[in-house]
Amino acid sequence: MDRELLPEGVTRCSFGKFLLWLTPWILILAWGAVSAILCLWKALNQTNMSNIFAFALWIVFDLGFIALGAGAFFTGFLTYIVGKEELKSIINAAVIIGFICYSSALGILAVDIGQPLRGWFIFWHANVHSMLVEVSFCITCYLIVLAIEFLPIILENRKLEQIRPLRIFGKNLHDIMPVFAATGVFLSFFHQGSLGGMFGVMYARPFAARGGFYIWPWTFFLFILSAIAAGPCFTILITKITEKITRKKLVPDSTVQFLARLSGFLLSAYIILKILDTVVWAKTIVPKAGLRFFDFYREGPYGLWMVVMEIIVCGIFPALILMIPRLRKDGRWLIAACILNCAGIIFNRFSFIVVTLAIPVMPFDRFWSYVPTWQEWGLALGSIAYGVLLFSLAYRYLPVFPKEKELNPA
Amino acid sequence: MLPICFEWEWDIGHFIFFGFLYLILLIVGSGLSWATFKTILQLLKKEE
Numbered sequence: 001m002d003r004e005l006l007p008e009g010v011t012r013c014s015f016g017k018f019l020l021w022l023t024p025w026i027l028i029l030a031w032g033a034v035s036a037i038l039c040l041w042k043a044l045n046q047t048n049m050s051n052i053f054a055f056a057l058w059i060v061f062d063l064g065f066i067a068l069g070a071g072a073f074f075t076g077f078l079t080y081i082v083g084k085e086e087l088k089s090i091i092n093a094a095v096i097i098g099f100i101c102y103s104s105a106l107g108i109l110a111v112d113i114g115q116p117l118r119g120w121f122i123f124w125h126a127n128v129h130s131m132l133v134e135v136s137f138c139i140t141c142y143l144i145v146l147a148i149e150f151l152p153i154i155l156e157n158r159k160l161e162q163i164r165p166l167r168i169f170g171k172n173l174h175d176i177m178p179v180f181a182a183t184g185v186f187l188s189f190f191h192q193g194s195l196g197g198m199f200g201v202m203y204a205r206p207f208a209a210r211g212g213f214y215i216w217p218w219t220f221f222l223f224i225l226s227a228i229a230a231g232p233c234f235t236i237l238i239t240k241i242t243e244k245i246t247r248k249k250l251v252p253d254s255t256v257q258f259l260a261r262l263s264g265f266l267l268s269a270y271i272i273l274k275i276l277d278t279v280v281w282a283k284t285i286v287p288k289a290g291l292r293f294f295d296f297y298r299e300g301p302y303g304l305w306m307v308v309m310e311i312i313v314c315g316i317f318p319a320l321i322l323m324i325p326r327l328r329k330d331g332r333w334l335i336a337a338c339i340l341n342c343a344g345i346i347f348n349r350f351s352f353i354v355v356t357l358a359i360p361v362m363p364f365d366r367f368w369s370y371v372p373t374w375q376e377w378g379l380a381l382g383s384i385a386y387g388v389l390l391f392s393l394a395y396r397y398l399p400v401f402p403k404e405k406e407l408n409p410a
Numbered sequence: 411m412l413p414i415c416f417e418w419e420w421d422i423g424h425f426i427f428f429g430f431l432y433l434i435l436l437i438v439g440s441g442l443s444w445a446t447f448k449t450i451l452q453l454l455k456k457e458e
Contacts, residue, residue, distance in 0.1 A: 124415070125411070126411055126428075128428075133427065141434050141438070144438060148442065168449045169445060169446070172444075176441050176444060179437065183437050187434065
């Protein structure tokens with residue numbers, strides 16, 4: 001039915017089978033749409049957010065998406081600026097994943113701000129002392145950059161490519177991609193950092209507050225490093241899942257190994273700095289606030305196991321797997337390391353967002369619990385469904401993996 | 411926000427924030443314009 005739209009020289013499943021694959025994701029997306037409409041129509045009373053939990057599940061997903069989407073800017077930087085030719089076989093996938101992550105994040109934010117019609121206020125009435133304003137500027141501009149990077153891939157569709165003006169425009173855009181890639185690197189560097197910086201300057205919340213360099217708390221640098229360590233692993237993970245589902249080899253092993261090794265180095269550096277940061281925080285910031293390290297892990301479900309989980313299970317363990325060639329080259333170990341690395345970064349963002357707000361600060365404070373409503377889950381899971389749908393459509397109709405034909409001879 | 415807006419102040423904060431925002435928008439806009447004009451020129455050249 002859609003055979004003429006498929007990329008040339010590659011095989012795809014039947015249209016019926018493809019529709020069957022899309023159906024559950026469309027249903028989840030519909031759940032997300034209903035949740036979004038309810039929140040926009042009846043306001044944020046549809047959620048369990050409150051004056052205590054102004055940041056909740058949606059912001060965890062937002063920051064998770066933004067961190068995991070860092071594979072796009074980092075792979076773009078290595079491909080177009082450093083000139084790593086081997087990454088050309090995965091750059092399209094990285095860009096599409098980045099676009100999905102950032103458009104999901106902005107979509108969730110549009111509902112989260114409560115009054116999307118006033119969304120433009122952050123640009124027009126900007127508070128230039130706010131890190132969130134910088135984040136808003138950067139993620140909006142970066143989504144535009146990602147859309148521009150995605151456009152030539154769309155124009156490479158078999159049917160669209162037959163339209164001469166579009167083909168020439170796509171090629172011309174592709175020629176100046178290093179300019180857009182450099183812009184994306186600049187924007188990503190600052191918004192990844194400022195998202196961390198925002199927590200580091202919360203001096204009234206000693207669980208998140210950190211010391212730092214000039215105006216930047218250490219979390220500024222840790223968020224950048226953790227994002228560029230996890231982003232490539234997320235790109236590998238999505239590629240491997242696609243390979244598993246399609247039963248094809250899509251990216252050469254050398255490319256995957258290069259990204260995994262790089263991710264291993266970055267994750268190791270991050271974990272060392274994270275351990276140092278935790279020790280310095282426990283020895284300086286925490287006593288200054290009149291608290292002890294264990295005071296933060298006494299109430300509710302957020303015990304010391306969270307530190308063990310974040311630093312050891314989802315940090316040191318995947319870093320070791322990615323650093324040891326024998327383990328890294330084993331497909332199962334590689335996937336386990338990628339899952340743990342990505343889970344670790346989400347765990348880190350969850351700690352900074354939810355745990356910071358939940359634990360008591362003052363002697364008369366109490367522990368606050370928060371359980372998301374079905375509308376909150378709907379929008380969050382709907383954004384994942386949107387990602388799966390867009391990536392599935394892109395894989396079916398666009399040359400996402402340029403080496404697919406070569407790696408799977410008929 | 412533009413300098414004509416009543417909230418604007420000529421301080422370092424506005425200079426850095428909006429300087430970089432407009433610089434990025436200028437780069438992105440110039441890149442898109444360059445690709446568009448080059449495409450139009452190439453199309454016209456072929457037609458001649």
